[in-house]
Amino acid sequence: MLKRQSAAHWAAGGAAIVALMLAACQPAPATPAKPTEAPKPAAPAASPAASPGASPAASPSPAAAAGPQPAAKVLQSGVATTKAPANKRDLVVATAADVTDFDPHMSTAINNITISFQIFDNLTTRDPDLNLIPQLATEWKSTGDLTWEFKLRPNVKWHNGDPLTARDVKFSIERTYDPEAKTQVATVFTTIDKIDAPNDTTVVFTTKKPDPLLPARLGFYGGQIIPEKYFKEVGADQFNRKPVGSGVVKFVEWVKDDHLTLEANKDYWGGAPDFDRAIFKPIPEPAARVAALMAGEADIILKVPSDQVDRLNQSDKARAEGAFYAGLYVLAVNSKAPPLDNAKIKQALSFATDRDAIVKSLWRGQGIVPNGFVSKGDTVGYDPNRPPLAYNLDRAKQLLQEGGYKNEPIIIESTQGQLQNDRQMAEAIIEMWKKAGINAQMEIIEASVRAQKVTQKTFKGLWWSDPTSTLQDPDGMMYRLLGPGGSQDYWRDPEGWDKLGDQARFSLDQKLRDENYKKMQDIMMVNFPWVPIVQPIESYGVAKYLNWRPNPNQLFQLRKEVLTFSR
């Protein structure tokens, strides 16, 4: 009796579970049902960023529209019954994390600069092909070894109607390194000696040493221009709450963790954007973010995990757009901790890493194997002829022997979920290294512990780092972190690498800089202060009716040149 009763229990419960799972599986079949629509594997040769319409899903294939799947029909009939989006001219962007600060000089975090680059303009900016283009400045030139002159766009107005002048530029950039202002971008413009504003549309920067990268620095974080008059009237706190900029959108309202409403700046000097309002909503859970896009609750979603890219491309509502991360995911090395002070051991680690397998299985092809220490897309220092970093187990074993490796533990301190696939990659790499005979171990650390270890320089062996090429130049990535005094200063080569880097950093001769960075990479191929693993593609989900190209260097943009509706 008792047996029968519990059997009936299980039967009813089991039926319910199976029904739930079946229902869940329908909208997104786990196995790709349509090979015709299989997205192209990321061919390393063709940058996805450079081909806006090349995504196979961008042009709706007739096969997909007439798909015999019942799931697709349900989706379509469902659309007809639910009401259309409240406002056709609303652009809804779902982010992974909410904004915390609007004052552009108070944060360099990606969730904040994503917003502040919309509200504020810089003197320069980048197009999706990474060319440095004019924004508030119309032209600039170096007028001597130590001076840069910028001509400003005339008749630009702040969102409150005040005119934007050269004095605002001087005020903004000087504020970044003013110790009283306590900004988070105090280290961006350390080369500047003084700033002059001889008239309303001219700014002259005088640097302490020749600074080839000043125009590039002004185009990234720290370089956002803020209104001197408004800022002084309301003070820093109120400015952070109600920012006034000159960018393509105006601030309207922010409800933390719920929504941020921005209104199109109809008087934007570059023309009004192709929407009336932009609404940013934080949706932390990736699967929920993808669902929001498919359900029409969002038009663009950020940070799409690589395993969701296929799902997006198979849908008839949206597509995935990718752009190379302007930087690399590397295992940074504490070259002071034995046995990692031995270059041969570090070379062995690199040879023992099967990066191809990592890109294929963990990234589902959404990335490339780096060919050195400079990210693809940088203007100088990147050598397209260099072969991708090699996997060679025999060579690794041989190097370990030559290096006199005595089975000392080599520890990867990995975060979990801080970078996409960080823990999964670390687990895979540990197994790969064990195959080469390395006593590899993993420890999981939390983000705040990692941050502490960065400042105290107490890493035990290797740890994840995602050096960003903020200036599209190795100076902004390699030298900033690995140079003397940098946050990853664990290895020094005063006569070689250090000297070349120092020379390149203060030279206006681009050819010499290019050569120096290439030589520096050769030195790094021996000493491996980083073990580069992957240059990922950052994926975005975009509604079908939207023409939009992501920018490879985290400069999220909504200008009309970059974004238009086609519905």
Place this chain on the structure above:
Amino acid sequence: MRQFLVRRAFRAVAALWGISTIVFVVMRLSGDPVPLMLPPDAPASEIFRVRAELGLDQPLYIQYLVYFGNLARGDLGRSIHMRQPAMQIAAERLPATLELALGAFFLAVVVAIPAGLVSAARRNSIWDNLAMGLALIGQSAPTFYIGIMLILVMGLQLRLFPISGRGQGTWLELGDWPTMLSHMTLPAITLGAFTMASIARLTRSAVLEVMRQDFIRTARAKGLSELFVLVRHNLKNAAIPIVTIMGLQLGTLLGGAVVTETVFSWPGIGRLAIQSIFNRDYPVVQSAVVLVASFFVLVNFLVDLAYGWLDPRIRYA
């Protein structure tokens, strides 16, 4: 009764003090907020400066005395990250969480008690098996799984409900309530699933327990209708354990909404707390915990009062 109230108030204060002390110590032992705030290449001097500014360079016991002195005056400090009073930040998020918790609780009670009653009255019937099978899922499936499945099925495939956010407005403003209700449905089901399941299972077993008592037989023998016997004679006598678990579950709903709030991007206090923990924003974590703990204490107190109403033999002395 008065003595009871005084004793309970004293215990409540002691509980809150204990909780805030534990949070204070654990948070400070687990990490430093300053390196997370500054760019990775910030010099050490900058880190020391910010740490001193926040008073984090003092020994732990000094920090604790300062914290406690302020707490006694009702001041929980300013958020390290958001540069606003921490209690204000936490309090702003409380309505969203309360709204969701009460919605989930209401749903749970309205579904679970009748389901438990039916299961008990029609024991081993198909209804009993179905209800208890579903309860088994509700109790064993992880919240995030239920949430994602509801999003995929009810939100994406059937397009019945919106899948993220709280919608505009609040319940207090009583604005566009159909929209608010539709936004709340999926998160409330997700959050309430566990509670619903445990109340249903407990109701069933408590009612079955009472069903064997003599007075039920007497009631039936007097010719009362089965429904009347079940609700009036049986359920009221089975109520004490049910009310206890309801009280406990309401507290859990308030504090346990973290996963649900994350999956459905619900701007509640659980999500705030978890973000603040990652950022080591001590004052906000402390404020959130104190707020939620206060509600927990209050609910427990109400449950204790309810016992007396349900069973007049219980006296508060």
